[in-house]
Amino acid sequence: MNRIPLQTLRYPTIVVNDARAMALNYADFYGITSWRVHHVTPARLQNATFRGRIQAPPPPADGMLGEVPIPGAYGFTSAIGTSRSGDLSFRLVQPTSGMSSFEEFLVTRGQGVHSIFATVLEPREFDRLKPWLKEIGAPIVQSYRFGDADYYYVDMRHLLANFSVQIVVPRAEGWENIEPDEYWDFSEDVTRPRDVPAAINAVGITHFGVVVDNLQDRLPNFARVFGENVWRGMHWRTAPGSLEDTTNNGQPVTHGYFTGRTDLGTNPSGLPFGFEVIQPTFGPSHYKEDFLLQLGPGIHHIDVRTPMADWDEWDRTNTWLDERFGAPTCMSGWLRNHAALFRYKDTRQKLGYVTELSAPRKRDTPTGRWQPDYWYDFSAVVD
Helix, strand or coil: CCCCCCCECCEEEEECCCHHHHHHHHHHHHCCCEEEEEEECHHHCEEEEECCEECCCCCCCCCCCCCCCCCCCCEEEEEEEECCCCCCEEEEEEEEECCCHHHHHHHHHCCEEEEEEEEECCHHHHHHHHHHHHHHCCCEEEEEEECCEEEEEEECCCCCCCCEEEEEEECCCCCCCCCCCEEEECCCCCCCCCCCCCCCCCCEEEEEEEECCCHHHHHHHHHHHHCCCEEEEEEEEECCCCEEEEEECCEECCCEEEEEEEEEEECCCCCEEEEEEEEEEECCCCCHHHHHHHHCCEEEEEEEECCCCCHHHHHHHHHHHHHHHCCCEEEEEEECCCCEEEEEECCHHHHCCEEEEECCCCCCCCCCCCCCCEEEECCCCCC
8 A cells, every 4th residue: 555545534633731621612613512531541552652662661760759750651631522513523632641742742832733533444454554654754653552443643744744644443343432431511611602603513624724844845745645646736825816905913914825735535524625735935924924933834724614604694703703712813815806705713722723714705706616826746757
């Protein structure tokens, strides 16, 4: 096997400081009020590894104060919540002990999208995949057995950006049915006004927005890793026919960015999802000053397909996000001669990432995809 197949999007994993507090924010924004929670201690994990190292015997105490941690042992709290439609799920992970990929991400990057889970492979399939992962320089940064499945996290930092791809290899039927340690129910704690649906009607994630330093270097790697050679290319910029009325952190701005976009899998609803790979080119942008220059390449935003009944609902949602939820618009613009409006809401503190929302399309505008400025076909190469 020479690609990672993205199948049905199970969930992105968001590493957070406080899983319970963050889950309450998801209840407000997405209407996800019920969460299945596992408190995973080192003793509950089998075959745990981190960066190729296994759990080792405790080192000599050597007069150290307090309990001495065991090298290679780690624990975390995992909370999975699903929208009422079943079309959208998120996993919140709070590291609780030891050095893991979750802990490393939180320490070096803060809260954010750690990994994407859309791949389940049979043991033989995964055995065929492992040599190819080694060949392309995509190491398994973390692995463990929990319940009746093996969990692998493939490190994409050098090939793609600062995130991992989660692969699960079931060892028995019913591997997903691990009895939760507890349930969190926030149905009585939602503070969002009733006339503001926010994203409770979301039908899925359309793309993960990945900001990179060099699109032409990184995009061929995306094509190789996921086995999709044809990508749509755009040069979005402040100019008539491209972007207009562009803003950055509330201020008018002139800027531009390269993008490469394709779909690679589906949501439970059947809505396709993929990646939008983005390189800021000129002018100030949230992509560059607030993300790339601070953290390096990684998943900047999640585009959530959220149907809005009309512009009144759009305005009520934005007012609530700005004034009550604490998620102001950090970047915005009109696309293609004022045919459509997008806004990035700065939900990093509330959800762990920036959220892209789109206003209702005008009645006289087409609803299909924008014609690309370029096509990238990575099968058409010469030696």
